[in-house]
Amino acid sequence: MSFSHTLGGTIYRFNDLKTLLAKATPLRSGDVLAGLAAQNAAERVAARMALADLPLRHFLNETVIPYESDEVTRLIVDQHDGNAFAAVASLTVGAFREWLLSDATDAATLAAVSPGLTPEMVAAVCKIMRLQDLVTVAAKCEVVTRFRCTIGLPGRMSTRLQPNHPLDDPKGVAASILDGLMYGVGDATIGINPASDDVDTMVRLLDMIDALRLASNAPIQSCVLAHVTTALKAIERRAPVDLVFQSLAGTEEANRGFGITLSLLDEVLAAAESLQRCPPGGNVMYFETGQGSELSSAGHSGVDQQTLEARCYAVARRYRPLLVNTVVGFIGPEYLYDGKQIMRAGLEDHFCGKLLGLPMGCDVCYTNHAEADQDDMDALLTLLGVAGCTYIMGVPGADDIMLNYQSTSFHDALYVRKVLGKRAAPEFEAWLAATGISDIKGELSFEPARLMPSLPLLEAK
Incomplete structure (x- = not known):
């Protein structure tokens, strides 16, 4: 499936999902080296706009690497949890960003939806986020x-x-x-x-x-x-x-x-x-x-x-x-x-x-x-x-x-x-x-009396 977005009177076209994702990525030398990066800032913005309008459901229908030829793709598709995905299934990538940043979306909510997210969905929303967005959402996630x-x-x-x-x-x-x-x-x-x-x-x-x-x-x-x-x-x-x-x-x-x-x-x-x-x-x-x-x-x-x-x-x-x-x-x-x-x-x-x-x-x-x-x-x-x-x-x-x-x-x-x-x-x-390395508040005291007996053992090694 191809995608397009008009910006400043110019129509930018992207042949498939992996091209759209690559063109929307913030500039980095590796993508330039691979010939995948946007040609200029305008194309990058157009790709991000097109990506923001893309429904999250689309990522379940188009893979960036074919299912038949890649076991990582097969793992992603086969382990997807449709029940967990239901909470965000109606959203576009742009709306997903807003949902993630909402105060109503807390750690428990993020943990519940996580099995329903594919890496490509998460990579896509990442590409349209500022640094403060990345910090804000990650700070809400709890993984123990x-x-x-x-x-x-x-x-x-x-x-x-x-x-x-x-x-x-x-x-x-x-x-x-x-x-x-x-x-x-x-x-x-x-x-x-x-x-x-x-x-x-x-x-x-x-x-x-x-x-x-x-x-x-x-x-x-x-x-x-x-x-x-x-x-x-x-x-x-x-x-x-x-x-x-x-x-x-x-x-x-x-x-x-x-x-x-x-x-x-x-x-x-x-x-x-x-x-x-x-x-x-x-x-x-x-x-x-x-x-x-x-x-x-x-x-x-x-x-x-x-x-x-x-x-x-x-x-x-x-x-x-x-x-x-x-x-x-x-x-x-x-x-x-x-x-x-x-x-x-x-x-x-x-x-x-x-x-x-x-x-x-x-x-x-x-x-x-x-x-x-x-x-x-x-x-x-x-x-x-x-x-x-x-x-x-x-x-x-x-x-x-x-x-x-x-x-x-x-x-x-x-x-x-x-x-x-x-x-x-x-x-x-x-x-x-x-x-004795620290006190009960966690402040270093540098008096490790009980650790010293291990030193001769290490010297012997």
Whole structure:
């Protein structure tokens, strides 16, 4: 089906839904690189006007990638909840935006309608929203998940402690972990990106973190961000695997580039749950995404990167993850050129993920060759905090010495919690007080008397 809109005496035509969505997207370098972006601002405005008039029901009749050729499309179509959709079924994309922003639409209402929304619907309304709209709606969404800590409660912001080391040296990793814990960081997970994706490295790092957990009685969950096939091997060894990690894309072809299928993810979820390390009803999966990954693997199928990012979330919600985050600026300026594009994309991703029912966090980050700096990240971090972001990263000095990019530091987490009145997960907050790292109000005291016995154990490793 084609679409058109007349603007200033010029008729703008869009051949199909994926073209309309691409042309309506705010300017970003990845869509320009793919040849999908609007030719100018006038065409972009015309596409947004046409998109705003499009009934939400249309997204159930036209897919951006054919059902027959893409398992992500099949997942989206097959898992759609028509009963949940009924509340908004009569709306256009523009009217849906107004409904989302209405004071009458609260957290419970958003949670009820979420299973009835497709990623393409959510991506579409995102494209016609301002930053303040994205913040306002995301702040109303509540998504709570649990492992040893409860993540996503109102008034809380969690942190992933990211103690990467270029040699996967357990002592170096342990030093960064202890540094982060002293700053009250790590309640979302202690998540290590291994330099070497092999099962021996994964097991060695998991054993080290579990020894720390048991020695300190910390309510933490760990994750070594190896490929799911490596995680399966570690689970076969009965290694202490808490969370299983995987990067996701929004098309079957791009996921194949990541070495995954939905059936493989089904297998690894069952394997992780078989270890019974998580409390009953808890969540054991951790996913990362980021705009542009499908283009980088030549698997975008002519769909814009923001719409594909939203499709990643359909895959993620199938597996009830503990954590999901967009690594928003990590992929580079070829996809998000500067601080302005990174900021917009981070808020888009957070909005879409939360609206689709995910515990959405963000790696507030950029690469050193992007037209961005730490001031841009401070602004995005603050906006995400206001928007109710589930968690952010905590990297020593904000400079990841293994992955070679800039993220947020331990003190950045303290800043956003302090300024916005956010707190750590309740179980982790109680542990911080019990160890003397903080007082009962969550203020750091740096007197961790009860954590000290774990230090000799880590030195021995």
